[in-house]
Amino acid sequence: MARTVAVVADRxxxxxRRLIEAGPAQGLSVDWVNDESLCLGAADTTAxxxxxxxxxxxxxxxxxxxxATLAEAAGLPVLNSARAINACENKALLRTVLRTAGIPVPDFRLVLSRKDFAKALQxxxxxxxxxxxxxxxGKRVTLIRDSDIAHSVYDYVEDLGHAFEQACLVEPxxxxGSSVRCLVVGRELVGxxxxxTAGTDWRNNAALGNHSSALAHDPDVVKIVDAVVGELGAGIYGIDLFRTGDGYVVNEVNHAPGFRAVAGATGVDIPAAVAAYVQELLA
Known part of the structure; x- marks a missing residue:
């Protein structure tokens, strides 16, 4: 009998779609469950x-x-773990966790006010x-080249309605012109x-239609990816790296990574790898 997996997402x-299609070949029945219709909290997590x-x-x-927190509390196996997802959702928390573990991240400043912003610029x-x-x-990520316009840019942050939206990072x-997206399944770098960057947009993000090409095996990439997974635990991640003169640094880790661009560039069947990993966990 096929094991059943809920893919919890807003759409x-x-x-x-590819994850749902890949399930049967690995003995899995995969369903979409809308994250807006769960109403979790009961001990048996009815939904x-x-x-x-x-x-x-x-x-x-x-x-x-x-x-993830409530599903784990109900005893369900969850990918990724609540701890990992909570870290990935919050850029300041993630960078602090990684930096504390000795994993290189870009320099940054937490900005919660205009005073913070002014000090960060200084x-x-x-x-x-x-x-x-x-x-x-890549949304709301803004490159500020000139200190003369910096505070005018920050006016827009102050006009946002909630402190949740106003919390920012400033980094050098x-x-x-390029970055690396690493797709991890379990503890393995699969692609x-x-x-x-595409056109005049300076941001390196697959969601913006940037050009992508497969990256050859790089021991330095493998080393830093292994360190991130060692800290966050096995799971399914999109780890974004920047190259610097001192080596790679971790820009972000995505807990629900888009992988279409990596699959297209590398030819790796990522949905099949995910399905096989889930089946391995349930065996």
Missing amino acids: IAWEE LHGYDAVLVRSRSYTRGGLV ELGTPVVLKPIFGGM FLAG AAEFA
Whole structure:
């Protein structure tokens, strides 16, 4: 009898559809469960009752960790762990966790007010990147090249309605034009692709349509990926690296990674790898 897996997400995108399609070949029956219809909290997690495992792919920057926490409390196997998802959802928390573990991350400053912002500019100089702590897909990530316009840019942050939205990081701009997305399944690096900016957009993000190409085996990439997984635990991650003169640094770790670009660049059947890993956990 097929084991049942709930893919918890706000919608079915390309990745979720491929995961659902890949299940039967690995003896899995995979269903989409809308993360807006769970109403978790009861001890038997009614909406997830009967599933053998839960794969959290919520794109919200709060839902994933909450869903994973309550599903774990009900005794369900959850990918990724609540601890890992909570870290990935919060850029400041993630960078602190990784830096404490000795894993290189970009220099950064937490900005919660205009006074913080002014001090960050004074300490880091320009150009800098201003980015929300909770967010992804390159949205609201702003390159500030000139100190003369920095405070005008921050006006827009102050106009956001909630402190949740206003919490930001400021970091030095690492010029170079490319970044690396590493796809991890379990503890294995199954594929890596290099992204280069498309057109005039300086941001390296697959969601923005950047150009991607397969990355050859690089021991330095493997080393840093192994360190991240060693800290967060086995799971399914998109680990984004920047190259610097001193080696790679970890920019972000995505707990519900888009993998279409990496799959296309490398030819790796990532949905099959995910399904096989889930089946291995349930065996």
